[in-house]
Amino acid sequence: MALYELFSHPAERGYRAGLCSKAALFLLLATALTYIPPLLVAFRSHGFWLKRSNYEEQPTVRFQHQVLLVVLLGPERGGFLAWSTFPAFNRLQGDHLRVPLVSAREEDRNQDGKMDMLHFKLELPLQSTEHVLGVQLILTFSYQLHRMSTFVMQSMAFLQSSFAIPGSQLYVNGDLRLQQKQPLSYSGLDVQYNVSVINGTSPFARDYDLTHIIAAYQERNVTTILTDANPLWLVGRAAEAPFVINAVIRYPVEVISYLPGFWEMIKFAWIQYVSILLIFLWVFERIKRFVFQNQVVTTIPVTAVPQGELYKEHVS
Amino acid sequence: MCASRLMLLQVLFLMVPEGARPQPSSSPAGAVPTPSDVGPGSQGGTPQPTEETETPRAVPGSSTGSPTVVTPSAPGNRTADLFPVLPICVCDLTPGTCDINCCCDKDCYLLHPRTVFSFCLPGSVRSSSWVCVDNSLIFRSNSPFPSRVFMDPNGIRQFCVHVNNSKLNYFQELQKVNASNFQALVTEFGGKSFTSTFQTQSPSSFYRAGDPILTYFSKWSVISLLRQPAGVGAGGLCVENNPAGFLESKSTTCAHFFKDLANSCTSDPALNAASYYNFTVLKLPRGMTDLQNMKFQVPVTLVSKADSPLLAGNTCQNVVSQVVYEIETNGTFGIQKVSVSFEQTNLTVEPGTSIQQHFIIRFRAFRQSATASLPGPRSGNPGYLVGKPLLALTGDFSHKMTLLQSQGDGTCSDKRHEVQFGVNAMSGCKFRLKNVDCSRLQQDMYQTLHGRPRPEHVAIFGNANPAQKGEWTRILSRNCSVSATHCTSCCVIPVSLEIQVLWAYIGLQSNPQAHVSRARFQYQCQSRQDSQQVTEEVSLTTIVTFVDITQKPEPPRGQPRLDWKLPFDFFFPFKVAFSKGADSQKGSVAPILALCLLLLGVLSLETE
Numbered sequence: 001m002a003l004y005e006l007f008s009h010p011a012e013r014g015y016r017a018g019l020c021s022k023a024a025l026f027l028l029l030a031t032a033l034t035y036i037p038p039l040l041v042a043f044r045s046h047g048f049w050l051k052r053s054n055y056e057e058q059p060t061v062r063f064q065h066q067v068l069l070v071v072l073l074g075p076e077r078g079g080f081l082a083w084s085t086f087p088a089f090n091r092l093q094g095d096h097l098r099v100p101l102v103s104a105r106e107e108d109r110n111q112d113g114k115m116d117m118l119h120f121k122l123e124l125p126l127q128s129t130e131h132v133l134g135v136q137l138i139l140t141f142s143y144q145l146h147r148m149s150t151f152v153m154q155s156m157a158f159l160q161s162s163f164a165i166p167g168s169q170l171y172v173n174g175d176l177r178l179q180q181k182q183p184l185s186y187s188g189l190d191v192q193y194n195v196s197v198i199n200g201t202s203p204f205a206r207d208y209d210l211t212h213i214i215a216a217y218q219e220r221n222v223t224t225i226l227t228d229a230n231p232l233w234l235v236g237r238a239a240e241a242p243f244v245i246n247a248v249i250r251y252p253v254e255v256i257s258y259l260p261g262f263w264e265m266i267k268f269a270w271i272q273y274v275s276i277l278l279i280f281l282w283v284f285e286r287i288k289r290f291v292f293q294n295q296v297v298t299t300i301p302v303t304a305v306p307q308g309e310l311y312k313e314h315v316s
Numbered sequence: 317m318c319a320s321r322l323m324l325l326q327v328l329f330l331m332v333p334e335g336a337r338p339q340p341s342s343s344p345a346g347a348v349p350t351p352s353d354v355g356p357g358s359q360g361g362t363p364q365p366t367e368e369t370e371t372p373r374a375v376p377g378s379s380t381g382s383p384t385v386v387t388p389s390a391p392g393n394r395t396a397d398l399f400p401v402l403p404i405c406v407c408d409l410t411p412g413t414c415d416i417n418c419c420c421d422k423d424c425y426l427l428h429p430r431t432v433f434s435f436c437l438p439g440s441v442r443s444s445s446w447v448c449v450d451n452s453l454i455f456r457s458n459s460p461f462p463s464r465v466f467m468d469p470n471g472i473r474q475f476c477v478h479v480n481n482s483k484l485n486y487f488q489e490l491q492k493v494n495a496s497n498f499q500a501l502v503t504e505f506g507g508k509s510f511t512s513t514f515q516t517q518s519p520s521s522f523y524r525a526g527d528p529i530l531t532y533f534s535k536w537s538v539i540s541l542l543r544q545p546a547g548v549g550a551g552g553l554c555v556e557n558n559p560a561g562f563l564e565s566k567s568t569t570c571a572h573f574f575k576d577l578a579n580s581c582t583s584d585p586a587l588n589a590a591s592y593y594n595f596t597v598l599k600l601p602r603g604m605t606d607l608q609n610m611k612f613q614v615p616v617t618l619v620s621k622a623d624s625p626l627l628a629g630n631t632c633q634n635v636v637s638q639v640v641y642e643i644e645t646n647g648t649f650g651i652q653k654v655s656v657s658f659e660q661t662n663l664t665v666e667p668g669t670s671i672q673q674h675f676i677i678r679f680r681a682f683r684q685s686a687t688a689s690l691p692g693p694r695s696g697n698p699g700y701l702v703g704k705p706l707l708a709l710t711g712d713f714s715h716k717m718t719l720l721q722s723q724g725d726g727t728c729s730d731k732r733h734e735v736q737f738g739v740n741a742m743s744g745c746k747f748r749l750k751n752v753d754c755s756r757l758q759q760d761m762y763q764t765l766h767g768r769p770r771p772e773h774v775a776i777f778g779n780a781n782p783a784q785k786g787e788w789t790r791i792l793s794r795n796c797s798v799s800a801t802h803c804t805s806c807c808v809i810p811v812s813l814e815i816q817v818l819w820a821y822i823g824l825q826s827n828p829q830a831h832v833s834r835a836r837f838q839y840q841c842q843s844r845q846d847s848q849q850v851t852e853e854v855s856l857t858t859i860v861t862f863v864d865i866t867q868k869p870e871p872p873r874g875q876p877r878l879d880w881k882l883p884f885d886f887f888f889p890f891k892v893a894f895s896k897g898a899d900s901q902k903g904s905v906a907p908i909l910a911l912c913l914l915l916l917g918v919l920s921l922e923t924e
Contacts, residue, residue: 101733238671
């Protein structure tokens with residue numbers, strides 16, 4: 001009957017020497033070489049500390065129902081019409097004020113509780129002598145992120161379009177994208193940009209000046225922009241027809257970069273360090289075994305006592 | 317040592333990149349004195365067993381390393397082979413004349429074309445594949461393929477080997493194509509291609525939904541299609557020939573621009589009402605076959621008055637601004653009755669006049685003529701649909717909730733904007749105050765804000781019946797409080813109306829129905845001095861807001877899921893893997909099994 005090796009275990013062997021001996025020095029050196037170089041390798045090969053990371057989230061966006069519209073008329077110079085949802089702005093416009101019919105609807109396509117798109121329509125009544133050559137439109141949104149840090153801001157979509165031929169309709173179909181100049185925090189509440197884009201309570205014209213609004217907005221590190229490379233400009237308006245702005249603005253899932261927290265950073269560093277360390281451990285284990293087995297440094301080998309005793313007892 | 321060199325050669329062979337192969341026609345400068353060698357160097361592409369390393373005479377004493385095998389070719393002995401090798405001369409395009417750089421053109425009568433031409437056009441000499449390495453690397457070549465040394469344009473000597481490229485020897489057989497396999501070959505090898513748009517169709521026996529409707533002009537014996545002009549393209553101009561689809565009730569709007577209205581007022585058929593009814597409609601498409609039989613034709617009956625355009629002074633009168641076709645159909649028996657009504661307007665003749673025309677086609681079933689007593693179209697059945705009008709009730713009269721609208725100069729228009737369910741909207745206009753007493757003024761302005769008649773009830777569902785009072789809910793209304801006035805001579809006038817509609821989904825989550833829970837009218841007022849007798853303008857605003865008060869269930873709706881106790885997405889990979897399997901029974905066991913395996917693996921590592 002053939003015999004198989006069913007079980008095995010390694011036998012331990014000790015090597016004794018003084019603390020100030022060559023063997024102790026060697027062991028100290030070997031230990032240092034085992035644990036420190038992996039750290040250097042991991043660190044020098046870059047990316048040891050995870051300084052930035054990304055996550056995906058669909059933002060909670062709501063249209064604030066604030067609109068600021070400037071319509072540039074042609075062909076004679078200086079003609080424009082303006083309207084906004086801010087009474088102070090409207091008071092400032094005087095004869096240039098023309099009240100449009102505005103309708104807006106936000107839609108939650110997948111019923112997940114987050115709005116997915118905004119249908120916005122604006123019909124500006126015009127006289128037959130007025131011809132629209134350009135449009136500037138600001139819509140404001142409240143924008144919230146919840147997954148990592150709670151980030152709340154009030155943002156805007158700015159739309160400017162003009163054409164050489166008088167238009168009858170402007171059709172825009174684009175995404176409201178997040179633009180980050182700096183990463184968000186990994187936790188906590190961030191409300192530094194939870195201030196209105198347009199100061200609607202101010203009676204001063206300067207606060208409704210587009211250059212001022214945009215300059216202040218671009219100062220922010222986190223903004224939203226409306227991406228539609230080519231707004232469609234339809235021409236041929238009948239005398240009695242209004243000028244129509246038709247916009248579909250989608251709120252897509254965003255990839256947001258953030259600063260990882262302490263433990264996330266440590267975790268990724270640890271993974272890198274240990275994976276390199278394992279190789280060093282194996283190599284230095286071999287070296288140590290060779291050195292001690294072949295008595296390169298002088299030591300007194302001893303067989304592990306408790307195991308040997310147990311074995312003997314068992315036999316007898 | 318020699319053997320190792322040769323090993324090196326073979327390795328180099330494989331390492332030479334494609335780009336290093338010189339074009340056979342543009343033979344390097346070093347090889348110019350022996351031009352005839354390019355052709356015969358590739359006799360049928362068969363590998364030559366003997367070595368044929370060759371030193372160009374331009375570089376005497378070249379260091380090929382094997383002077384014994386140098387076989388300088390005699391220019392004369394192979395030139396006669398050049399023509400037979402290439403029986404097809406692709407660059408010989410002018411018969412009877414020598415084509416420049418065409419080395420195979422027999423009209424040139426050149427024994428050595430390379431001496432005259434700067435290069436040979438590709439295709440005029442047999443193509444061959446050369447693989448080159450730097451000559452200094454080669455000590456001795458024992459390659460079975462023909463080889464030679466070239467001088468490349470940079471003056472570096474290249475050792476080149478002519479490899480046998482079997483792809484070049486593939487011969488294409490002639491394919492037989494006849495009537496039987498023509499289409500099969502087209503479908504097998506052909507992709508999408510341009511197709512002719514011309515289609516011939518035999519008339520079907522009856523109209524299907526969406527089919528164009530045929531008309532017949534008996535005056536000219538011409539068959540045409542019933543047209544519903546529509547605005548298409550960036551211009552939004554009328555496309556006159558847009559056909560109307562059978563059973564597709566639609567309304568279209570488009571604009572007409574006139575360069576010279578005085579001329580086109582009477583001549584443009586688009587402005588003339590007669591052009592919209594001076595034909596008959598074919599009851600069925602198969603009526604095309606028998607056009608004299610009036611049994612298959614339905615005349616277009618005129619419902620409203622329609623005068624032809626008339627140029628009177630500076631105005632063009634009776635211009636068609638709206639056309640409404642009412643068509644009665646009876647299943648596969650086709651069209652039974654067609655009636656048309658018009659709206660007409662007057663246009664001032666001036667440069668750049670334009671008009672917007674509306675075209676409405678309505679289909680209804682035959683003998684369903686009692687439409688007057690029927691309520692208007694539903695806004696949903698039963699739940700409201702987004703974008704459909706919000707129904708209101710005043711007394712027993714059902715109508716639609718509206719907002720005020722401004723016209724071109726910003727003043728209040730008689731036209732009103734229908735409130736669409738679920739769509740928040742805002743509108744405003746300038747109201748000119750008239751010299752009337754306060755109560756009359758208030759009445760006027762309230763009417764401008766809420767429309768006429770004043771809505772009293774709002775329909776709970778989109779299919780509410782005016783006769784059933786239970787299907788309507790009273791609108792909460794809050795007028796301005798008069799007590800706010802301080803002065804006795806003041807008149808409190810309303811300037812804005814906000815319509816707030818609370819709505820919610822009810823019923824099954826899979827098929828929710830939107831219903832209006834309650835609506836509220838909220839007015840805001842201003843007080844004015846009654847003594848102001850000057851006419852001035854007040855801006856009025858109406859707003860409609862829809863608020864969804866549905867109590868939504870917990871986010872993961874649908875099938876009950878496993879309850880993962882650990883926070884966030886600790887078991888994320890397992891979740892994803894097993895949610896696809898959709899078998900919850902397996903899902904609970906398998907991740908644990910996988911974890912156990914993982915643990916076992918870790919433990920076995922420890923014991924080693």
